[in-house]
Amino acid sequence: MGATYANGAVTTPPGWREAYGQWREGGWNAIAAGEDYGGLDLPALLNAGCTEIWNACNMAFAICPLLGHGAIEAMEAHAIEALKETYLRRIVSGEWTATMNLTEPGAGSDLGLLRTRAERAEDGSYRLFGQKIFITYGEHDLAPNIVHLVLARLPDAPAGTRGISLFLAPKFLPDEAGAFTRRNDLRCGGIEHKLGIHGSPTCTMIYGDEEGAVAYLIGEENTGLACMFTMMNNARLSVGLQGVALAERATQMALHYARERKQGHAPGAKETSAIIEQPDVARMLLTMASSTAAARAMCYETAASIDRARRESDPARAAAAHARAGLLTPVAKAFSTDIANETTSLAIQVFGGMGYIEEAGVAQLMRDARICAIYEGTNGIQAIDLVTRKIRDSDGAALAAEIEDMRAIARDADFSQEALREAVEALAQASEFLTKTDAVGALAGATPYLRLFALARGATLLMKGARAAARENNPSAARYAALARFFIDNIAIAAPGLAKTVIDGAASVNESHAALGE
Numbered sequence: 343m344g345a346t347y348a349n350g351a352v353t354t355p356p357g358w359r360e361a362y363g364q365w366r367e368g369g370w371n372a373i374a375a376g377e378d379y380g381g382l383d384l385p386a387l388l389n390a391g392c393t394e395i396w397n398a399c400n401m402a403f404a405i406c407p408l409l410g411h412g413a414i415e416a417m418e419a420h421a422i423e424a425l426k427e428t429y430l431r432r433i434v435s436g437e438w439t440a441t442m443n444l445t446e447p448g449a450g451s452d453l454g455l456l457r458t459r460a461e462r463a464e465d466g467s468y469r470l471f472g473q474k475i476f477i478t479y480g481e482h483d484l485a486p487n488i489v490h491l492v493l494a495r496l497p498d499a500p501a502g503t504r505g506i507s508l509f510l511a512p513k514f515l516p517d518e519a520g521a522f523t524r525r526n527d528l529r530c531g532g533i534e535h536k537l538g539i540h541g542s543p544t545c546t547m548i549y550g551d552e553e554g555a556v557a558y559l560i561g562e563e564n565t566g567l568a569c570m571f572t573m574m575n576n577a578r579l580s581v582g583l584q585g586v587a588l589a590e591r592a593t594q595m596a597l598h599y600a601r602e603r604k605q606g607h608a609p610g611a612k613e614t615s616a617i618i619e620q621p622d623v624a625r626m627l628l629t630m631a632s633s634t635a636a637a638r639a640m641c642y643e644t645a646a647s648i649d650r651a652r653r654e655s656d657p658a659r660a661a662a663a664h665a666r667a668g669l670l671t672p673v674a675k676a677f678s679t680d681i682a683n684e685t686t687s688l689a690i691q692v693f694g695g696m697g698y699i700e701e702a703g704v705a706q707l708m709r710d711a712r713i714c715a716i717y718e719g720t721n722g723i724q725a726i727d728l729v730t731r732k733i734r735d736s737d738g739a740a741l742a743a744e745i746e747d748m749r750a751i752a753r754d755a756d757f758s759q760e761a762l763r764e765a766v767e768a769l770a771q772a773s774e775f776l777t778k779t780d781a782v783g784a785l786a787g788a789t790p791y792l793r794l795f796a797l798a799r800g801a802t803l804l805m806k807g808a809r810a811a812a813r814e815n816n817p818s819a820a821r822y823a824a825l826a827r828f829f830i831d832n833i834a835i836a837a838p839g840l841a842k843t844v845i846d847g848a849a850s851v852n853e854s855h856a857a858l859g860e
Contacts, residue, residue, distance in 0.1 A: 344540030366436035390645040397587035402541035412573030413440035420561035460494035469554025480545030481530035508566035509557035538709030585678035592689035632829035636800030637678035672724035677796035679714035725788035765837035787844035794840035801834035
């Protein structure tokens, strides 16, 4: 049973209010938030591991606090003290939840087109008028108040993205006694009927039916895009971790089924065999497991870079870590969510006909995963960001350092050294091409380049992890080595072909529009 809507109110599935209460009481919402407002100030890397666990259990539930984490980061960085004391502290504790209100019917990823209007009020606050769509948990019954972070445009704002401001608009405002009982002029106009994550209400939000929704400015006027990206980058890593979580759950379910399901005879077997003994089924399972491990390594490496950027005492090292986190974020988001789509599909294939039946459970994972490659910036947008901005930042210093780190890992590899070296050099070759080609060529090769980057980086991180496990006599060292070997020899081996696509494929993309018809 999913979330339901009636008369402006949203009811979450049975048991969710109780689950949220237990989750809040456990203090999980406060892991990475600053101590000044009730947070634990623990590493983003630790929070990344927790985010994966929550989403593997139930993505539709976990996405609610995920949005709160982005709001916390944006408010910590940009909100005035009064807003932090009143709203941030309650979001950190989980007493209230938060949303991101970006998308409009005529303005999806192109935020410069948004039309939601903000007007200045005499008391220093603002009034909002407009409509937002696809607002996750814009209305629900898990918490007594919802804090909406809304992008809107002032009447005298510059055109395009330079004229966007970020506002905070709570569902309930304080009354004369200071209790939050006074309903703001905003409402949920309905929820979407979606392919997946049915328990998560995706709302259409209406602002300003009457005198306008009372709102407060976050940051400065016309700087909303910069404020928004503070929470957007957090959300992009979290979405990547959603992809890892769904891929991991799909892999575990497929492994369990393949060990139990008997059908046919494996090579050399005299009796009916478990399908895991069939080489093609083993290939699918290894593809799932190794790709999931590579995606996880990418996301955790990104989280670790965020931690270093925040906690390094040396300014130069902190700046380098910040640049590295920026470089890795689009790759982590896009690769991990692509892997979620691929892995959940493979899980259905391993289950065979039973996978297509709802009772088996893997079809739900495939439906849930499909949105991850779309929201918080489609994976195509992540690829464009990578080739037009991130690999060029600081004259390519972050990219050069990343490739050199990969080369060092390849030189010290315990196995599959030549295949690993070829993957890294393919990335270096494609990177050099992209830094010299024109915008048309770069855009045409953006998506294959992102996959190439992910294969080379994922393979080297798996090798790094396998070597560390062997040095430390980790009980799982043999498994880590096997996954790394499979990924390098069977998946990362595609890197040279992807480099060729990046370098030579632009012409066929840009000159073959006739093939698409009129």
